[in-house]
Amino acid sequence: MVAAQAQSANFGFLARYDAALAAIAVRAERYFPDDPVTCLMKLRQFGELLAQQLAARRGAYVGVDEPQADLLARLRREGLAERDVIDLFHDLRRLGNEATHANRGDHAAAMTALKAARQLAVYFHRTFGGDPHFRPGPFQPPRPPPDATAELRAEIERLRQERDASLSEAERLREAAALAEAARQAAEERAAAEASDRAVWESLAVEEQAARAALAERLAALQAAAQAAPPAAQQAIAAAAAQAAAAIDLDEAATRQRIDAQLRARLGGRQRDAPLRRRGPARQGPQHGHRRMADRERAGRLCLVRRLDLRRCGRSQAPQQERQRLHRPGGPLRPPLSS
Numbered sequence: 001m002v003a004a005q006a007q008s009a010n011f012g013f014l015a016r017y018d019a020a021l022a023a024i025a026v027r028a029e030r031y032f033p034d035d036p037v038t039c040l041m042k043l044r045q046f047g048e049l050l051a052q053q054l055a056a057r058r059g060a061y062v063g064v065d066e067p068q069a070d071l072l073a074r075l076r077r078e079g080l081a082e083r084d085v086i087d088l089f090h091d092l093r094r095l096g097n098e099a100t101h102a103n104r105g106d107h108a109a110a111m112t113a114l115k116a117a118r119q120l121a122v123y124f125h126r127t128f129g130g131d132p133h134f135r136p137g138p139f140q141p142p143r144p145p146p147d148a149t150a151e152l153r154a155e156i157e158r159l160r161q162e163r164d165a166s167l168s169e170a171e172r173l174r175e176a177a178a179l180a181e182a183a184r185q186a187a188e189e190r191a192a193a194e195a196s197d198r199a200v201w202e203s204l205a206v207e208e209q210a211a212r213a214a215l216a217e218r219l220a221a222l223q224a225a226a227q228a229a230p231p232a233a234q235q236a237i238a239a240a241a242a243q244a245a246a247a248i249d250l251d252e253a254a255t256r257q258r259i260d261a262q263l264r265a266r267l268g269g270r271q272r273d274a275p276l277r278r279r280g281p282a283r284q285g286p287q288h289g290h291r292r293m294a295d296r297e298r299a300g301r302l303c304l305v306r307r308l309d310l311r312r313c314g315r316s317q318a319p320q321q322e323r324q325r326l327h328r329p330g331g332p333l334r335p336p337l338s339s
Contacts, residue, residue, distance in 0.1 A: 009140040009163075009175070010118045013125055018218070020211075021049050025117060030182070032142040036110035037099045043113045044068075044096020047089050049215075050120055054081065056219040057128055058237065059226035064216050068093050082245035085123060088116045091258055107145055107152050112257040115139055119248050126244035127237060138163040139251075140175075143183060155253055 011025035028042035048068050055061045055071060058080045062071070072089050075081040081089075095113050099105040118139055126134050141159035144152065164172055226234070250258065 009137065010114070011121055013129075013134075013136070014121055017124070017128070018049070018053060020215070021046070021053065024049065025121065028114065028117070029142045032107070032110050032114065033145040036107045036145075037103055037105040039110040040095050040099035040105040040113055043092050043110075043117050044100065046117055047092035047096070047120070050124060051075070051089055052215075052219055053222070054124065054127075056222035057226050059223060059229075059234070061219050061223040064212055064219070080241075082242065084248050085120070085241075085245050087258075088120050088248070091116050092120075107148065108257060111141075111152070111155065112254045114142065115250060115254040116258070119250060123241075123244045123248060126247070127241040132240050132243050137166055143179070 008022065008026045008029065010029065011022050014025065015022040024042055024046045028039045028046060031039040031042060051068060051071055052061065052064065055075060058075075060075065060078060060080055062074075068089075072081075072086050072093070076083065076086045092113055095105065095109055118136075122134065122136050125136075126132050139159055140163055141156040144156045148156070167175065
């Protein structure tokens with residue numbers, strides 16, 4: 001797996017922190033072409049482990065059994081992670097939960113989740129790696145699935161061209177060889193997995209218990225080191241985290257997918273074709289409910305796009321009136337942190 005980590009242009013740099021962290025991300029990339037649902041499950045695991053690492057390195061680790069939603073809420077409440085960072089963690093959690101509990105997830109969702117995971121990985125490295133100006137290069141798209149839609153193939157090709165433009169000819173040749181080798185290894189791994197399913201399932205319980213014990217030990221050691229660090233060191237990490245969070249930048253396709261996912265989560269449980277209530281004797285027809293719901297969705301998209309545009313244009317310190325309008329507590333335009 002070490003060789004596989006080195007071949008991952010998107011996540012290989014995480015191996016210095018935790019080999020398991022990089023391995024989970026690499027597996028998610030490999031599952032993308034043939035099994036986007038499992039890809040999303042792996043990325044949920046990636047988000048959970050990365051959040052635990054973040055908490056431990058900030059001296060706020062509680063235990064491996066703390067639910068991810070509770071951990072993220074605590075990190076946000078204690079000011080240990082910025083809102084944009086928490087939002088990306090919640091994206092991985094929600095998409096992973098849908099994949100795990102409802103077997104739901106397509107390649108578009110998996111692509112968006114991979115991009116979000118990449119942004120979180122870069123944020124983590126810039127915060128704790130001593131390199132706040134780390135430049136990872138463009139996102140390396142995974143292999144397209146055999147039955148990819150025209151839209152997905154166009155998106156993967158756009159990402160690949162963007163990536164290739166930053167490489168020299170020798171680097172492109174090396175990367176092509178690495179991708180071919182990764183595809184061969186992925187095929188061999190799938191064949192081996194199919195041939196040894198029974199043995200794997202029999203040993204899963206023992207391996208999982210041992211892995212959880214080892215993880216708890218590693219995180220406890222990181223927690224102790226963080227708590228023993230001088231205040232100046234923690235302040236430096238906090239400053240690096242804020243700088244890294246401000247540099248998070250998803251492309252337009254991933255941003256649109258995130259907005260749609262957040263709106264679906266926000267409207268979850270409501271029947272979109274049901275008429276909305278209104279005061280007065282007159283009853284609304286379904287068409288009015290549809291228009292009201294569409295207006296809400298448009299307003300939500302405008303709000304999220306506005307926030308992203310402000311950050312990308314370098315206007316992280318928006319006027320007080322603008323911040324109050326976008327972040328009004330309980331206001332109809334503020335997207336939820338979690339569902």
